[in-house]
Amino acid sequence: MSDAPLFNEIAKGPPNGRAFWRMASDGVRVRLAHWPKHEGTTGRGTVLLLPGRTEYIEKYGLTAAELAERGFDTLIIDWRGQGLADRPDEERALGHVDDFDEYQLDLTQMLALAGDLDLPRPFTLLAHSMGGCIGLRALHNGLDVVGACFSAPMWGIVMSKPVRPLAWGFSWALHRSPWKLALSPGTARQTYVLAEAFDDNMLTTNREMWDMMRAQAKAHPELTLGGPTAGWLFAALSEMQALSRLPAPNLPAVTWLGTRERIVEPAPIHSLMARWPKGRLEILQGLEHEVIMEAPEVRGRVYDSIEELAEGRMATTAA
Template sequence: MAKALEIIDRRSIPSTATESSWKAEDGWEIRRIDWAGRGGAKQARGSILFLPGRGDHYEKYLETLDYYAAAGWNVTSTDWRGQGLSGRYLDDPHVGHIDDFSTWIADIRYFYSKWEAEQPGPHVVIAHSMGGHLAMRTAAEGAIHPDALILSAPMLCIHTAGLPLSVNHAFARFMVWLGRGERPAWKVSEKPLSAMSLRAKILTHDPDRYADELAWWEKRPGVKLGPASWHWIERAIASIRSLEGAGKLENMKIPTLLMATTADQLVSTRRIIADEKRLPHSEILLFGKEAAHELLREVDEVRDKCLDAMNRFMDEHAPKK
């Protein structure tokens, strides 16, 4: 089983990491964090780009990022524009919003091209939840070509309360038409009709790792983000539906590992399983009730299994050059 090579304080930026920023093509300033592999940048095992989920900030994943740096990888993570400490779209800083998911796709394309040129191969993209959807879409559109793609609970579809996705899409469009596009789609927590007291159970069974996020909210209040806007919901569903056409995933040649749990309350695991079958070079690691949405922030038993699968997958599909 995978074990940390060193103990990290998950509530502090390690001295081995460097925080900085980069500018998107339109000038939007976005945060990033980088580690050189512990063996030295020139001797790196390869390079990993980690893309977090909706409402996330890279501080939540310091433990995993540092784990791979300690294993010799050069590691980079970046906020999404409008999240973390990379600005906001709306006057209310706690409402997650985007003009269109294509903006994030353009950001990935622009950043990845520079990152790939600067960092030694092999190149691996690891992405969680919304980041997983965006990484999948960007790869399917041929905008990035990593040696391996690893997706943790990817948002290939949202939970729809048993209704067809088209019905949810129509309702979101109606709310936008009513002028509520910039209003939050729910009140608190991570999904509609869910009390904040239930948020921890939705995300992870590990109370200490869950508390790490709350500690970062207190330490860096600007990273906190609340519910998504109705416009975000409508654009998210439109982006999800864009991958449904024949050939969209079937023609993607990048080796892809998907990790998911049937107990996920935020993304559709049924869709993850179905989409994995559409990919020509893929495999899936599936958990049950022992795991919640944030697989890389779960209890050690779950997290270690994820790391083992990831390590084996990278050794197979992204061997050191």
């Protein structure tokens, strides 16, 4: 374990945050960061924050600061292939893994760091988008958390009916070939927040948070990521299909989903949460993909649910 860069000037996280390098068992170096709770607050344990595809540690500095005010430590990771973690190719703009099991190797290092730092229990999972896919697999693997809070989890990807079989065929044909690092059709090398305008963006309805994400991307473009590779697409489709065949894990969980979701597929989320015996689905009217990047009152509702999970008092019926 050694210190890694943490760009506090754009993260705006709690004081005394630290970042670390960790080496996964296959030799890939990932970056993690720990932000402590605020002094004087009653400790509620540690939030294990699993970000989505294209994301990076600093994007969640404000989230960690708001959780710190509620007594939570936060531990977060740059997955392989994004942020400052090792990337598989000189073409750093493209996100890639050969298999989603690789992300579990990264998560193993996250848990090892939590032990090395002796972070306070209980551990509560907060997982967004692709992090929700990785987190669901981890729960099936026995991840030691008291509950899980999902934000628009990637248990399916939005595609039209004609495109879906083409996506499977395209990605299957290339995923074991030298062309596995080819950019997936319909995606771009430039990161989304710099390529698109705020109006009708698919991430957030909150201009302040949108501007924050753009400012971060401009200040440190090395953190950003463009579209996925064909290999990543096949790995993602395969993992989501495999997870859909499994029963719901036996622990409390709450999932947050906006009615304007256009990135991940809502149907698998509704399906899994309907059969999650200790689960609750919260629908947010008029919101997009990133509910943690919305207005303070929305973020506050998500944090309330994390407190409920950490303290073992989550109701299974949406408020």
